[in-house]
Every structure is written in structure tokens, then in C-alpha cells.
Amino acid sequence: MLAEIKLEYFLIVSTIVFFTGIYGFLTRKNLITMLMSTELILNSVNINFVVFNKYLYPENLQGQFFALFIIAIAATEVAVAIAIIISLYRRIKTIDVENVTEMKY
Amino acid sequence: MESFSFTIIIPVILFVSFLVIGLAGGKMKPIISGIIGTITLFFTTLLSYITAYLYFFDFGKLNNVYQKIIPFNIEWLRFTDSLIIKMGILLDPISVMMLVVITTVSLMVHIYSIGYMKGEKGFSRYFAFLSLFTFSMIGLVIATNIFQTYVFWELVGASSYLLIGYYFEKPSAVAASKKAFIVTRFADLGFLIGILILSNITGTFDFILLTDPNGVAISQGSSIIFVGLSSMSCALFLIFIGCAGKSAMFPLHIWLPDAMEGPTPVSALIHAATMVVAGVYLVARLFPMYALSAPAVLEFIGYVGAFTSLFAAIIACTQTDIKRILAFSTISQIGFMLVALGVSKYGSENSLGFTSSMFHLFTHSMFKALLFLGAGSIIHAVHSNDMKDMGGLKKYLPVTHITFLIACLAIAGIPPFSGFFSKDEILVAAFENNFALFIIQYIVAGLTAFYMFRLYFSVFWNKNAEYKSQPHESPKSMLLPLIFLAIASAVTGFIPFSKFITSDGISFDSHIHWSVAIPTIAIALAGIFTAMYFYKKDSERLSGANSNSIYKIIYNKFYIDEVYLFITKKIIFNLISVPIAWFDKKIIDNTMNGIASLTNFISDKIKSFQSGQLQQYAYVMVSGMIVILLLALYLFNQ
Numbered sequence: 223m224l225a226e227i228k229l230e231y232f233l234i235v236s237t238i239v240f241f242t243g244i245y246g247f248l249t250r251k252n253l254i255t256m257l258m259s260t261e262l263i264l265n266s267v268n269i270n271f272v273v274f275n276k277y278l279y280p281e282n283l284q285g286q287f288f289a290l291f292i293i294a295i296a297a298t299e300v301a302v303a304i305a306i307i308i309s310l311y312r313r314i315k316t317i318d319v320e321n322v323t324e325m326k327y
Numbered sequence: 328m329e330s331f332s333f334t335i336i337i338p339v340i341l342f343v344s345f346l347v348i349g350l351a352g353g354k355m356k357p358i359i360s361g362i363i364g365t366i367t368l369f370f371t372t373l374l375s376y377i378t379a380y381l382y383f384f385d386f387g388k389l390n391n392v393y394q395k396i397i398p399f400n401i402e403w404l405r406f407t408d409s410l411i412i413k414m415g416i417l418l419d420p421i422s423v424m425m426l427v428v429i430t431t432v433s434l435m436v437h438i439y440s441i442g443y444m445k446g447e448k449g450f451s452r453y454f455a456f457l458s459l460f461t462f463s464m465i466g467l468v469i470a471t472n473i474f475q476t477y478v479f480w481e482l483v484g485a486s487s488y489l490l491i492g493y494y495f496e497k498p499s500a501v502a503a504s505k506k507a508f509i510v511t512r513f514a515d516l517g518f519l520i521g522i523l524i525l526s527n528i529t530g531t532f533d534f535i536l537l538t539d540p541n542g543v544a545i546s547q548g549s550s551i552i553f554v555g556l557s558s559m560s561c562a563l564f565l566i567f568i569g570c571a572g573k574s575a576m577f578p579l580h581i582w583l584p585d586a587m588e589g590p591t592p593v594s595a596l597i598h599a600a601t602m603v604v605a606g607v608y609l610v611a612r613l614f615p616m617y618a619l620s621a622p623a624v625l626e627f628i629g630y631v632g633a634f635t636s637l638f639a640a641i642i643a644c645t646q647t648d649i650k651r652i653l654a655f656s657t658i659s660q661i662g663f664m665l666v667a668l669g670v671s672k673y674g675s676e677n678s679l680g681f682t683s684s685m686f687h688l689f690t691h692s693m694f695k696a697l698l699f700l701g702a703g704s705i706i707h708a709v710h711s712n713d714m715k716d717m718g719g720l721k722k723y724l725p726v727t728h729i730t731f732l733i734a735c736l737a738i739a740g741i742p743p744f745s746g747f748f749s750k751d752e753i754l755v756a757a758f759e760n761n762f763a764l765f766i767i768q769y770i771v772a773g774l775t776a777f778y779m780f781r782l783y784f785s786v787f788w789n790k791n792a793e794y795k796s797q798p799h800e801s802p803k804s805m806l807l808p809l810i811f812l813a814i815a816s817a818v819t820g821f822i823p824f825s826k827f828i829t830s831d832g833i834s835f836d837s838h839i840h841w842s843v844a845i846p847t848i849a850i851a852l853a854g855i856f857t858a859m860y861f862y863k864k865d866s867e868r869l870s871g872a873n874s875n876s877i878y879k880i881i882y883n884k885f886y887i888d889e890v891y892l893f894i895t896k897k898i899i900f901n902l903i904s905v906p907i908a909w910f911d912k913k914i915i916d917n918t919m920n921g922i923a924s925l926t927n928f929i930s931d932k933i934k935s936f937q938s939g940q941l942q943q944y945a946y947v948m949v950s951g952m953i954v955i956l957l958l959a960l961y962l963f964n965q
Contacts, residue, residue: 244949247942247945248942248945248946248949249942251942319940319941319942320940320942322939322941323938323939323940324939325937325939326937326938326939
């Protein structure tokens with residue numbers, strides 16, 4: 223079944239997902255939404271890894287392992303990011319990214 | 328040689344004494360530091376006498392020639408394999424003689440200072456500096472190489488600076504110490520350049536190699552020509568500039584009269600007996616080089632010496648400050664020594680000038696130290712430096728009077744006192760080699776007798792001075808050195824110097840030439856009687872009441888100080904320093920300030936990039952990535 227879908231289609235989907243993520247990261251003001259956008263970027267990369275592995279080097283498994291690895295990293299990243307957002311909320315009572323200008327000169 | 332290895336103790340204990348007194352001086356009673364310094368000096372004097380005895384009578388001679396012995400020499404700085412600076416001890420006739428002179432005079436000055444400086448603030452500091460000075464002076468004379476000489480040369484300069492400025496609350500003392508330091512520093516610049524040229528030509532610093540008459544240094548050095556002179560002559564001339572600065576030769580003599588602001592014993596030790604003759608000593612140390620490869624420079628030294636001695640003697644005849652007279656007399660006598668060196672030739676029989684110069688150095692340190700210490704005793708009694716405040720002191724200060732009279736007779740050259748013998752030898756040497764210099768020195772000998780007895784008669788006779796409090800004789804600790812030095816000034820003339828000190832180490836016989844001696848005694852007596860006629864009764868004459876314009880010019884020391892002030896203040900400061908200061912303030916400072924404010928301006932403009940807006944950073948990052956991507960696509964698709 224998988225063989226009937228061409229490689230290019232997967233790449234189109236992953237590109238769309240990737241740029242959706244970029245767009246969301248650049249335009250959304252809510253920190254949680256921005257975090258979700260980065261998840262989208264990561265997932266599009268995951269798709270690429272798995273697909274390239276399957277279509278180009280079916281006898282190897284590195285791509286799939288890499289995808290698993292990224293999922294794990296993403297999970298930890300989310301944990302850290304959420305923790306930061308929560309403490310930020312406690313501090314300035316908002317999670318709007320435009321109000322977070324602590325790192326200004 | 329093994330038997331002299333104990334000489335290393337001499338400088339080491341002096342340095343230890345300096346450290347102990349200098350560091351712990353504040354904690355102990357002042358008198359204790361005086362006693363420590365004196366005892367240390369006593370031991371070094373003893374050791375120097377032992378060294379001199381062993382050297383001159385036991386081990387110094389080999390095949391009838393006095394050897395140069397190096398009992399101790401260590402590597403101090405190693406720059407490259409060929410450039411090594413050593414520190415060590417060199418014993419030869421002149422350095423052993425200087426050891427005796429320095430330690431004797433220094434010991435006398437230490438004993439004297441215990442009485443003279445009693446109750447002064449900074450008594451311990453004074454003794455610490457005295458130890459430092461004696462240490463550096465000894466390091467200077469026993470140096471094995473010219474670089475070690477230079478190091479200690481600067482150290483004596485520094486300790487002289489410290490001691491001249493001993494009364495640092497007095498502005499005139501501070502000015503005098505600065506003047507002494509700066510003038511000698513200028514001269515030392517010449518010395519340093521001279522050392523560099525010399526060691527560049529000869530490839531060594533070592534005195535033994537440099538002064539070996541058959542060695543490479545002397546035979547090779549004169550072949551290289553630079554601005555019309557052989558480069559050896561240039562080097563030796565520059566070294567002589569250093570000597571002229573230290574020995575207060577014209578025109579670098581201006582610091583010495585002012586240096587009398589220091590305590591009187593210091594003047595006796597540093598500015599009469601030891602440090603100021605360091606220049607003569609250095610010329611004597613390098614004498615084979617001067618005599619064999621730069622005779623023109625040596626002759627020049629003779630003329631400088633003669634001119635300075637005449638010049639200083641004339642000024643001394645008009646001064647009224649007792650210590651200044653002695654200072655000018657010192658300059659004049661050092662001129663004598665340099666004349667003796669200038670007319671000398673290398674080789675035992677022909678080196679009468681060399682021998683007599685060292686002889687005069689020796690006797691001069693004894694009687695000039697005595698004169699200064701005597702002057703200190705007078706000042707102690709009268710509380711004034713000015714001869715106009717003195718007179719009739721004969722009956723108040725009997726011991727000082729007798730010792731001072733002996734010293735005056737010695738410096739005037741009346742037999743059988745020491746000055747007669749050394750001065751006679753100098754005049755004989757000048758007579759045989761250079762008649763013009765002989766005439767000048769003959770006149771100076773007469774002037775010397777005149778101004779010394781002018782001083783003597785106005786201080787000790789001349790009855791009409793009134794004192795607020797009765798002047799009293801000085802304590803025993805001050806009289807003891809006076810008596811010792813008086814005996815030394817009276818008898819040291821009988822030492823047969825030509826047996827011990829010659830330019831090449833071979834002894835010869837010298838005897839008094841009555842054909843020169845009798846006219847010399849005659850002119851000295853004439854000077855004395857003139858002084859007696861003018862100053863024994865009459866005190867008005869002293870202040871120069873009936874003076875004319877020539878007298879005023881001489882009294883103001885030929886306005887040399889004013890010339891220096893004019894050159895420095897008007898010419899150097901106005902024409903060079905002011906424009907340079909302007910350049911520094913306006914151009915250099917403003918360039919630096921401009922760079923700083925430009926940086927400030929630019930960073931103010933670009934700091935808004937650092938907005939703290941996360942998404943703005945992300946925009947920049949993404950657009951950058953896109954640019955790089957497009958660039959990569961463009962480049963790799965070609």
C-alpha cells in the first residue's frame with residue numbers, strides 16, 4: 223500500500239507542515255501556540271527521516287531511530303518549555319510574547 | 328685565589344646591616360641602629376685592612392708584578408651565550424686602596440654621626456642609608472666588569488639622592504637632591520651609551536680583558552672609525568661624561584655645591600671622600616684603554632680637569648658658606664686628580680701621573696673628610712653655615728681648631744703633611760709632560776692655600792663675632808674621628824705609593840723633586856700669608872663690602888646655574904616642552920576621546936536590535952537562513 227504513494231507526496235506534506243510551523247512561530251503571540259508550532263516543525267522533520275529511510279535505504283533503520291530520538295527530545299523540550307512558561311506567568315501574569323522583554327539591552 | 332675568598336663578607340654584611348637597620352629601625356631605639364651600623368663598619372674596616380695587608384705584602388705580587396685577583400665571580404644575568412653579566416670581586420692595587428679609603432672614612436663618619444645626628448628625627452633611616460651607600464660604593468670599586476660598575480654607580484647615585492634629601496621637610500634640600508640626581512642621570516646616560524659601544528666593539532664587559540695592554544680589546548678597538556674618531560675614543564669619551572657627572576667636572580659641577588644641603592657627615596663621606604672620586608676611579612680603572620687606544624681623550628680629560636680646578640678654586644675664594652667653600656675645593660682637587668691622569672702615560676716609570684692621582688685621591692679623602700667633619704663640628708657649635716656668623720672660635724673649640732689647621736696645611740701642600748707629597752707628585756708629572764697644565768695647577772695650588780686659609784682665619788681668629796650662647800666643644804664621639812683623621816692626614820704622605828700603585832703593577836721609586844716642590848711651597852705660603860693679611864683681623868672684607876663687578880660674577884659662580892636655568896626654563900620648556908604638551912593634550916588625547924565617543928555613538932544607534940522581542944529575533948534568523956539557502960542553491964547549482 224505504501225509503495226503506491228510516491229516519495230514526493232510525503233515531502234510535500236512535510237514541507238507544508240514545516241512552513242505551517244514556521245508561520246505559527248513567527249506570527250502567534252501566545253507562547254503555548256508558539257511551542258506547538260515548534261512541535262510541528264519537529265514532526266515534519268520526523269516524517270522526512272522516516273520516509274527517506276523507508277524509500278531510499280529500506281535495509282537500514284537509522285532514520286527511524288533518529289525519529290524516535292527526536293520524539294524523546296521533543297518531550298523533554300516541552301517539559302522544560304512549559305516549566306519556563308509557567309514561571310514566566312507567575313512572574314508577569316501573562317504569556318504574551320510581546321510583553322516578555324526581560325532580555326532587552 | 329683561595330686566600331681572598333673572605334672578601335665577599337665585606338659587601339654582604341654591609342647589605343645585611345642596611346636591611347636590618349632599614350626594616351627594624353623603627354622598632355628599636357635610635358641609638359641601637361647607630362651602634363649596629365658602626366659595629367658593622369668596624370668589622371668591614373678590619374677586613375679591608377687585612378685584605379690590604381695580605382694583598383700588598385703577601386699574596387698580591389707574582390714575579391714582582393701586582394696581579395689582578397678575582398676571588399669571587401658569579402653569573403648574574405645570562406641573556407645569550409655570549410652576553411653574560413657577572414657580579415664579583417676584583418682585587419688589584421687601586422680597588423684594595425679604595426676599600427681602605429671607603430671603609431676608613433665611612434667608619435669615621437659613622438662614629439661622628441652618632442654624636443652629630445643625636446636627637447634628629449629619622450636617626451635609624453640615616454644609618455640605614457649610610458650602610459646602603461657604603462655597600463654600593465664598595466660594590467662599585469670591587470666590580471669585575473663595567474656593567475657591575477654601572478649598577479653600583481646608579482646605586483651610589485640613589486643613596487646620595489636619599490641622603491642629600493635627608494631633611495626632606497626643607498624645600499631647598501628636596502630641590503638639591505633632585506638636582507643632584509637629575510644632573511648625574513644625564514651624565515650616566517653618556518656612560519651607559521659608552522658601555523654599550525665599548526662592549527659592542529670589544530665583545531666583553533670584563534675589566535681584565537678590557538684593560539689587558541696586549542689583549543684584543545685594545546689592539547682591535549681603535550680600528551673602527553666613527554665621525555672622525557675611532558669608535559673606541561667615542562666610547563671612552565662617553566664613559567668620561569659619566570665620570571664628569573659623578574665627579575662634578577665642568578659643566579656638570581652644578582649639583583655638588585647644592586648637595587651640601589645634606590647632613591655634614593654625609594657631605595664628608597659622599598661628596599668629598601668617596602662618591603665624587605668614583606669618576607677618577609673609573610678613569611683609572613680603564614686607564615690602559617685611555618692611555619693606549621684613546622690618548623686624545625685622555626689629554627682632553629687633563630684639560631677638563633685643569634679648567635675645572637682653576638674655575639672652582641676662583642669661585643671658592645669668594646664664597647662665605649663654609650660648606651660651599653669646601654665643596655668647590657673638592658671640585659678643584661678632583662680636577663687635580665684628573666690632570667694627573669691626563670698627563671700620565673702607560674708603563675711603570677712613565678705612569679707617575681697615574682700613581683700621583685691615586686695618591687692624591689687617598690690623601691684628599693683623608694684631609695677633606697677631616698675638613699668636612701671639622702666644619703660639622705663648627706656648625707654644631709655655632710648653628711650656622713655662614714662664615715660671617717663665625718670668628719674667634721680658636722679658644723672655644725681647641726681640638727677642632729688643631730685638627731682643622733692640620734687639614735688646611737695638608738690641602739695647602741705644606742710639608743710634612745700628606746697633601747704636599749701627593750700634590751708635588753702631580754705637579755712633577757705635569758711638569759714633565761705638559762707645561763701648560765703645570766702652570767695652571769701651580770696657580771691653583773696657590774689659590775687653594777689662599778681660600779683654605781681665608782676660611783681658617785675668618786672662622787678661628789677674627790675676634791669680633793658675638794654669640795647668643797657660648798659655643799662649646801663637640802662631644803667625644805665627634806672629636807675621636809677628627810683626631811684619627813688628623814693623624815692620617817699628617818702621616819699618610821709618607822706612604823711610598825709608587826711601590827704599591829702603578830698603572831701596570833710594577834713598582835718604581837719616586838722621590839721629591841725639590842726643584843718643583845720649593846716653588847710650590849713658596850706659592851702656598853704666599854697664599855697663606857695673603858689670607859692672613861686680609862682676614863686675620865678684618866671681617867668686613869669677608870662680606871665683599873668693597874666688591875666690584877668681577878667679584879660679583881665670581882660670587883655668583885659665573886652664573887652657570889642661571890645659564891642652566893635659562894636653557895631649561897626658557898628654551899627647553901618653552902620651545903620644546905610646551906608644543907609637545909599641546910600636541911599631547913590636543914591631538915593625542917582628543918584622538919583617544921574621539922574613538923571612545925564614536926564607539927559610544929554607534930552602539931547607541933545599534934542597541935535597538937537587542938529589543939528582547941523573541942519573534943523579531945526569529946524573523947532575523949529565518950530570513951538569514953533563507954538568504955544562506957538561496958546563496959547555497961545559487962552557488963552549488965552552477
